[in-house]
Amino acid sequence: MTQDELKTWVGQAALRYVVPGEIVGVGTGSTVNKFIDALAGMAGQIQGAVSSSEASTARLRAIGIPVFDANEVGELGVYVDGADEIDGRGYMVKGGGAALTREKIVAAQARQFVCIADESKRVQTLGAFPLPVEVIPMAAQAVARRFAAGVQGTRGEATLRLKDGAPLVTDNGQHILDVRGLQITDPLAFEREVNQWPGVVTVGVFANQRAHVCLLGTAQGVQTLT
Ligand code: 5RP
Numbered sequence: 379m380t381q382d383e384l385k386t387w388v389g390q391a392a393l394r395y396v397v398p399g400e401i402v403g404v405g406t407g408s409t410v411n412k413f414i415d416a417l418a419g420m421a422g423q424i425q426g427a428v429s430s431s432e433a434s435t436a437r438l439r440a441i442g443i444p445v446f447d448a449n450e451v452g453e454l455g456v457y458v459d460g461a462d463e464i465d466g467r468g469y470m471v472k473g474g475g476a477a478l479t480r481e482k483i484v485a486a487q488a489r490q491f492v493c494i495a496d497e498s499k500r501v502q503t504l505g506a507f508p509l510p511v512e513v514i515p516m517a518a519q520a521v522a523r524r525f526a527a528g529v530q531g532t533r534g535e536a537t538l539r540l541k542d543g544a545p546l547v548t549d550n551g552q553h554i555l556d557v558r559g560l561q562i563t564d565p566l567a568f569e570r571e572v573n574q575w576p577g578v579v580t581v582g583v584f585a586n587q588r589a590h591v592c593l594l595g596t597a598q599g600v601q602t603l604t
Contacts, residue, residue, distance in 0.1 A: 384496035384595030389413035391593045391600045392458045395492045398423040401451055403484040404438060405459025406431040406477035409494050413458050414438060428454060430484045431477040432549050448487060457488035461495050461589070462507040462582075468493070468589040468603075469565040473510025473582035476539070476548050482580055485587040493589035497596045505560035509534065510582035515545070515553045517577020525557050530571045534560040552579050 389412025396402050396417065404410060404417075404427045414434065417424075418441040426444035428451060429435040435445045459481055463471040470493065472478050485491050513521050522536035534557040539546045545553045562568050565585035572581040592603040 379597045381496050381498065385409045385412045385494075387600050388494040388496065388593045388595040390416045392492055392494050393417065393420065395456045395458065395490070395591070396420060396424060397455055399425060400455050401425045401446060402427050403454045403457030403459075403488045404429050404434050405457065405481055405484070406434050407460040407475045409460035409496070410434060410458065411437060413494060414441065417441070417443065428484050428487065430459065430480040431475070433475075433477075448483060454484070454488040456490045456492055457485045458492045458494060459485065461493050461499050461584075463501045463504050464493055464495055464499050464589060464592055465501055465504055465565075466603075467565075468592060469504060470584040470589060471504050471507050471509055471562075471582050472584050473512070473554070473580075474507070476510065476512075476546060476554050478510055478582045479512050479548065479550055479552075479580040482584065482587055485584065490591065491587060491589045493592040495592065495594055497594055500594060504562040504565055504583065508556035508558045509560055509562075510539070511536070511555045511557060511572065512548055512550070512552050512579040512582075513555055514577045514579060518553055518555060521575055521577055522555060524575050525555075530567065531563065532560070532568060532571060534558055550579065
């Protein structure tokens with residue numbers, strides 16, 4: 379069983395949470411791409427989607443699914459997205475694909491977060507995956523120093539994410555720090571602390587926007603964790 383096959387399974391399994399006639403929230407990443415591929419079969423049955431990235435928007439439009447601006451619609455029934463790490467409480471680290479800010483916005487707009495992930499993403503404690511933090515460019519070094527100082531269990535080594543040798547620029551025109559060496563034992567407290575640092579746009583800990591359901595792809599099949 380390859381990781382790609384596990385992603386395909388969970389992408390297809392998430393279709394059961396999509397309600398015909400509604401607008402669905404769509405995340406970003408290779409697992410979500412499998413979900414979008416599966417969603418093509420429902421293209422005529424849903425009103426459309428709210429997307430968390432330019433990449434997902436292009437993929438949705440390519441299969442004929444209308445994409446709405448988040449401001450055009452009210453509450454969504456469901457948001458489907460992947461994760462870089464997920465623990466037993468549904469708390470996640472996200473942002474490996476640099477889309478964390480829009481992901482958190484769309485997740486907050488939905489009643490239910492359905493996380494789709496292969497079993498390699500399941501962890502006891504968040505933090506082994508370098509934590510993405512979207513920052514205003516002029517604050518990058520100040521935020522990195524805050525992680526080095528490490529108040530309230532936030533000690534880690536932050537490095538600027540690069541693409542083709544230059545700082546990666548997100549869909550929102552900002553930069554990403556990746557923070558290594560963390561052990562996030564209290565995700566709610568961690569998210570609250572980092573959220574208040576000047577220049578932080580979004581921290582990739584999804585504790586307030588935790589997953590309500592996780593469809594986990596395993597060699598034994600898709601497990602539904604709630
Ligand atoms: C993008 C994300 C993704 O959901 C996360 O990186 C998982 O991606 P993949 O499904 O490719 O492993 O948060 O910002």
